[in-house]
Structure formats: structure tokens, C-alpha cells
Amino acid sequence: MTESPDLDVPAVASAEDAAARRDEVVAWVREHAGKMAYELARLQGGDYGRRSFKTEGGEWTVKYEAGELEFLRFEGRAGRDVYVVSTQQPPEPEGVAAAMKHYPDLVAAFNEHVASLEHVLDDVPDDVPEIASAEAVVAERDRLLSPVEEAADEMAAQLHRVESDDYGTYAATVNGTRWELKRDVDRASYVRVGGEGGVYLVSQYGPPSVSDTRRHAAGFRDFVDAFNDEIASLHADLDDVEL
Template sequence: MTDELESEVDGLGDVAERRDDVAARVRTHAGQIARELAVLQGGDYGQETFSTDAGSWTLKYEAGDVQYLRFDPKSGSETYVVSSKQPPEPEPLATAMANYDAFVAAYNEYVASFDGLFDGVSTEFPPIESTAELAAERDRIVDRIRTVADRMAGELYRYDGEYGTYAATVSGTRWELKWDGDVASYLRVGGSDGTYLVSQYGPPAAPEVRRLVDDVGAFVASFNDHVDDLEADLSTVSLE
């Protein structure tokens, strides 16, 4: 029994070391394929599957590097040749590596399938119409509306105080003018989700200006009626 216990135990260190070396080399090589796929697909992450006579290989990449390389043989269990976990067992790795060259060949064939993809593609495009004239006319109209809104704001400031809002309904839609001092903060049509004809931001879209500009006069007329009513009320006040 003592002699049996003293028998030499065979070590697997050399096998494990060789396995780790192969796995590291595959990770480096597959990483190059991952980067090429990322360039081809135009994204930071994705995956592709390549078929061979012995099975299929799926390479998943992220940020231009391989996340995993999985070999799924036609018979037997799948093997993660490259993964974020520990390296595969030596025997499954050896089985997969016997088909690795076929995987690379399948990848190369995949890339070659794109040869000539852009042959005959024209980069001569139709001329683009300028919006400069339209935008300039829009801005001219909006500036005119702002001038009118500021004039109204000045009158409201003089009568109603430092700031406030004046609202009226025009063509069934709420128009609201907010003033701050003697200038208009905004002129909004259609409630909180409506169109700001006047605001501290950029002008509204040209179609919106065209849709609403004809009603500006009606809004001003409503304001004038409001002022006339105020004057009529004040005319009845007596200090005697």
C-alpha cells in the first residue's frame, strides 16, 4: 500500500499551459476579425455567424473587440473558444481548433461577397433648393409681429403693471400675450403646446407663420376692444 501511494502522479500543467496559450492566440486573432466586422457594420457592437462543414461559429463583438467566439458543432456540445469566463476544456478546444481555419475562410468569403457592392453607385446628387429667401420672408413677418406684440406689451405694462398676460380667442383658438416690462415675453397660439409666434427662442416654422399670420390682425383688434372697454370704465370714475 505504501509503495502504491508513493507512485508518481502525472501532472496536467503542460496541457493547461498549452491550452491557455492557444486560447490567448485565438482571442488576439479573433479580435482582429471583430474589429473588421465593426468597421464593416458601422457599429460598436453586433454579432455574425459563419457556417462551416463541421458546424457554425458565432462571433460577438463590442467596442471593436471580441466578446465571445462560440463554436457549435453539428454533433456535440457548443464550445466558447473565447469568452469573458475561464478558457474551455482542452479537448473541446482542440476539437474547435481543428475547424478554426474553416471559420476564418468562411469569414474571408463573407467579406469577399461585398466586392463590387458600390460599383455603379452614383455620387452625383440633385441640387438642393435654398430656403434662404423663404426664411428671410418668415423672419420679416415675425419681426413685424414682434413689433406689434411689444407695442401691446407697452400698453399693458402702463395699465396693468410690471408683468402679466393678456388672452383672447381668435377663430376658436386661444391667443396669449405675456409681457415683462414694456416688451413681449411671448405670443403663443393654441395653449401650452401651441405655436410661439414670438418668444425668446428662434422663430416658428414658416408654414406655422403662414397659417397664423392672417389672424394677427384679429388678435390686435380684440386687444383694441379690450383697451376701449378699459377707457369706457375709467370714464365713469369721478373724484367728486
Template sequence: MTNGTEGSDEIGGTDGLETAVDGMDDIAQRRDELAARVRAHAGEIARELAVLQGGDYGQETFDTDAGSWTLKYDAGDVQYLRFDPKSGAETYVVSSKQPPEPEPLETAMTDYGAFVAAYNEYVRSFDGLLEDVPDEFPEIESTAELVAERDRIVERIREVGNAMASELYRYEGDYGTYATTVSGTRWELKWDEGAVSYLRVGGSDGTYLISQYSPPSAPEVRRLADDVGAFVDAFNEHVRGLEADLSQVSLGEDG
């Protein structure tokens, strides 16, 4: 009769502990090498798609007999390559996260050549697309003369504005604004130490006939130039009114 210890040895034994465990390193290494090659190859397709589409990012889907392949790219590099078989789960052959499992990768790779062929066919579908597009166009009319005339008129308006600003500076002080209404529209001139800062027509959202920035458009100059004279007349009337007011001031009789 055997004791409990001997019986235990017969039941369990140690043969299993001495059996070598098959490693996964070779499979994982092969998977990683294959995934790296696919990433590099699909990256070429991503760059070609970016050039063709004229943008830094986007995606395209290509159908094969076995399923569909979707390639997403950004800045000319592949973001992911996904295989959706007609039966079974999708596989991210290329991903920014973890590499695919070896078996799904192997299944997807049996259709990878068909994916590349579908991409090539897609590119060939554009052959001759631009052959009939004209590459010669009508001559462009120059705006040089129009702009020169616009600038000449605006400069003349600036001279008038500076003359008004000089008078206002002498009478009112270093800076301020003078406003009046011409043809139902508000005209406002701002001066700063004897020079015009701006002449604005139409309130805060109006047109700046004179400003420190870009000149007004030629159509705006055409629309408003005829009223500059009326604006000057209103200013002169304003000055005459000031003179009349001052003429009424009395310092008293001579003692």
C-alpha cells in the same frame, strides 16, 4: 508468522508514494497561449465586422462542414467565439469567463481555419456591392430667402407685441397675460416689464409666434400672420373698453 504491522506493510507498501505525479502546468500553459492567440486573431475579425456593419456591437454566425461558429463583438472587440459542432457539445473558444478545456479546444481548433475561410468568403460576397450606387445628387435648394422673409415678418409681429406689452405694463403692472379669441382660436400674449415674453396661438400646445426660443416655421407664420391684425383690433377694443370704464368713475362734486 508475521505480526499485524508487517502484514500491513506488505499489503500497502510505499512505492505509490514515491511515484512522481504528472503535472498539468505545461498543458494549461499551452492552452492559455493558444486561447490568447485565438482571442487576438478573432479580435481582428470582430473589428472588421464592426466596421462593415457600421455599429459598435453585434454578432455573426459562419457555417463550416464541421459545424457553425458564432462571433459576438462589442466596441470592436470580441466578446465570445462559440463553436457548435454538428455532433457534440458547444465550446466557447473565446469567452469573457473561463478558458475552454484543452480537449474541446483542440477539437474546435481543427475547424478554426474553415471558420476563417467562411468569414473571408462572407466579406468577398460584398465585392462590387456599391459599384452602381450613384455618388452625385441633385442640387439642394436654399431656404435662405424664405427664412429671411419669415424672420422679417416675425420681427414685425414682435414689434407689435412689444407695443402692446408696453401699454399693458403701464396699465396692468410689471407682468401678466392678455388673451382673446380670434377666428375661434385663443391668442395669448404674455408681457414682462414692458416687453413681450411670448405670443402663443392655440392654447398650451399651440404655436408660439413670438418666444424666447426658436421662431415658428414658415408655414405656421403663413397660416397665422393674416390674423395678427384681428388680434391687434381685439386688443384695441379691449383698451377702449378700459377707457370707457374709467370715464364712468366719479370722484364726487367739487366742494
């Protein structure tokens, strides 16, 4: 260090003690308010959230992330905002001192909030009706779709006989709605109603919903009729060929 000149200048005071005390208080608050953050997360649900509590001296905000305290902010009525706990730099000692005068009021407000919820669920009934079985509805859907799947496979087999490729698609517009059958060799990969984004009446990934089955199953007959007309037309075209 440079040698001090012969001047009447006081020495610079060390902030070590004040900073150490500030860090001690903040560490204690982090742990204590962390319990509030944990309880809030349990009450409010979710991994992220916050809640504010108004006290006589100002408003406190507790914010948590994954059940851990993210920050504790005090907005004093005198206009001074202090992040007593945060992920950023530590607060000034004066700010911590001003906020901590009102910290007991926050704890009291928090405890009152928790107490107010103790009996909020008392009137909620714990007896609920039995869940109805969907077995009969599903069985009826499967019964209706079984001949549709068989017919779709038969259509795919006939297309395989007529066309040279192992993979193909047959589509027809019936009553203003596009129907499409995609085949893999001689089996139907799917039957889709309504084009892109439509309903898969037949699919390798599972059956359609009951409501979609009701809406479209009957229309499959017209799709089969259109297919049969197509095959008949091809037959008629060949009949006109003379050798």
C-alpha cells in the same frame, strides 16, 4: 502538506500544462478574431454589433463592442456550444480543441462575406443634384414675422403700462385656439399658439419653422384684435367710474 499514508494511490496529475496551452490558443484566437471584429465594426457601423457565420461544422458568432471583440462563440452541429473567447471564465480545453478544428472555416466564411461586398456600391451614383438654397424662403419668413414681433413688443409695452408687475402673461382663445403672450417688463418673451407644447411664433430662442409660420402668422391678426378689445373693455370700465 499532510504526510501521505502508506496507500497505493496515484498522484494527482497537474493541469498546468493543459491550462497553459489552452490560454495560449485562446490568446491567439482573441487577437486573430479581433481583426474580424474590427472589420465587422467598420462594415456594419455603430459601436455594438454581431454577425453569425454558418459553416459545415456549425455556426460561429462574432460579437464586438466599440470595435473590440467581445465574444467568439461556436455552436457545433453536434450540440456543443463553446465560448472560445469571452469576458467570462476561459473555456475547457476540450471545447477549445473541438471548436478550433472548424475555425479555419469561419475565417473562410468571413473572407467570403467581405469579398461579396467589394462591388456592392458600384452602381450607386456619385453625382447628386445641387442643393437648393433656402435663403429666399427664410427671408420671406423673416419679413412676415417682423411685424408680428413688433406688434408683440407693443402689446407687452401696453400691458406693462396697465399692469403693476414687471412680468406677466396675456392669453386669449381665438377661433378655438389658445394664444398666449408672455412679457418681460415691456418686451415680449414669446408668443405661443396652441397652449403647452404649441408653436412659438415669437421666441428668444429663434424663429418658427416655415410651415408653422404659414400656418399661424395670419391668425396673429385675430389675437391682436382680441387684445385690442380687452384694452377697450378696460377703458370702458374706467369710464363708468365717477368721483
